[in-house]
Amino acid sequence: MQYQKIRKPIVISTAILVHLLLVFHLLFSPVIIVMASHKGYINASFIAFAIMILLSLFFGRAYCSWFCPGCGVQEFMSFIVKRKAKNTKARIIKYFIFTLWIGTIISGYVINGFQGIDISMGMNDITLQKKIIMTVGIILIIVPLTTIFGLFASCKYVCWQAPFMIIGTKIRDFFKLPGLRLKAKTENCKSCKLCTKKCPMDIDVMAQVKIGKMGHVECLLCGNCIDACKHEAISFTTKCENNK
Numbered sequence: 001m002q003y004q005k006i007r008k009p010i011v012i013s014t015a016i017l018v019h020l021l022l023v024f025h026l027l028f029s030p031v032i033i034v035m036a037s038h039k040g041y042i043n044a045s046f047i048a049f050a051i052m053i054l055l056s057l058f059f060g061r062a063y064c065s066w067f068c069p070g071c072g073v074q075e076f077m078s079f080i081v082k083r084k085a086k087n088t089k090a091r092i093i094k095y096f097i098f099t100l101w102i103g104t105i106i107s108g109y110v111i112n113g114f115q116g117i118d119i120s121m122g123m124n125d126i127t128l129q130k131k132i133i134m135t136v137g138i139i140l141i142i143v144p145l146t147t148i149f150g151l152f153a154s155c156k157y158v159c160w161q162a163p164f165m166i167i168g169t170k171i172r173d174f175f176k177l178p179g180l181r182l183k184a185k186t187e188n189c190k191s192c193k194l195c196t197k198k199c200p201m202d203i204d205v206m207a208q209v210k211i212g213k214m215g216h217v218e219c220l221l222c223g224n225c226i227d228a229c230k231h232e233a234i235s236f237t238t239k240c241e242n243n244k
């Protein structure tokens with residue numbers, strides 16, 4: 001099965017829908033959850049991020065490459081931009097952003113105390129103008145980063161959601177829980193490097209296959225490496241025995 005024939009239409013459609021309907025703020029805004037926390041409330045945004053971390057316990061970072069509107073924008077840009085962003089130390093920036101963000105949310109609940117659950121908290125104040133600013137703002141982060149540093153630069157360097165899923169994946173792997181991951185058949189590898197070449201996250205996939213240890217922290221489970229390998233050396237699995 002060629003996973004890209006399914007994944008790309010899904011993720012590009014998600015991006016188009018989220019941007020056209022101006023619903024980015026409903027689930028993905030890093031701001032609205034902060035606003036709710038500083039009134040002591042759990043809102044829809046909080047629940048969405050909680051679900052995201054729970055899902056990552058099984059699906060790892062698959063959400064990033066299959067459903068994230070930000071990924072969809074970059075897939076769209078991939079028709080023009082061919083270079084992929086490098087796996088540099090700049091990846092650490094997203095953890096600083098995440099820590100600052102989570103710290104701000106926690107401080108809101110600590111200072112104001114827990115007041116209850118109000119799903120619509122912060123949502124009703126979002127005017128059409130603010131919705132447009134948020135939607136365009138995200139595009140204004142992704143497009144320049146992709147143009148300057150290459151494809152998936154925002155996922156690698158600045159995405160505030162990525163650490164959620166990385167933490168979920170780490171917990172899953174630590175407890176050896178079943179969940180979606182890559183599996184290598186080292187003996188099938190013919191060292192053609194096509195998997196590495198096709199990986200949008202600049203992971204040396206072949207090197208992982210050679211040692212039979214998949215599960216790079218930046219792997220989005222997009223399936224590009226699986227599609228690229230003509231020798232069936234890589235596949236999806238839900239068992240954890242392959243992560244040596």
Ligand code: SF4
Binds near residue numbers: 228234
């Ligand atoms: S594409 Fe397959 S055969 Fe080629 S290097 Fe990767 S795992 Fe090995």
Ligand code: SF4
Binds near residue numbers: 199200218224225226
């Ligand atoms: S290692 Fe494979 S599944 Fe993971 S990001 Fe790279 S191409 Fe996608």
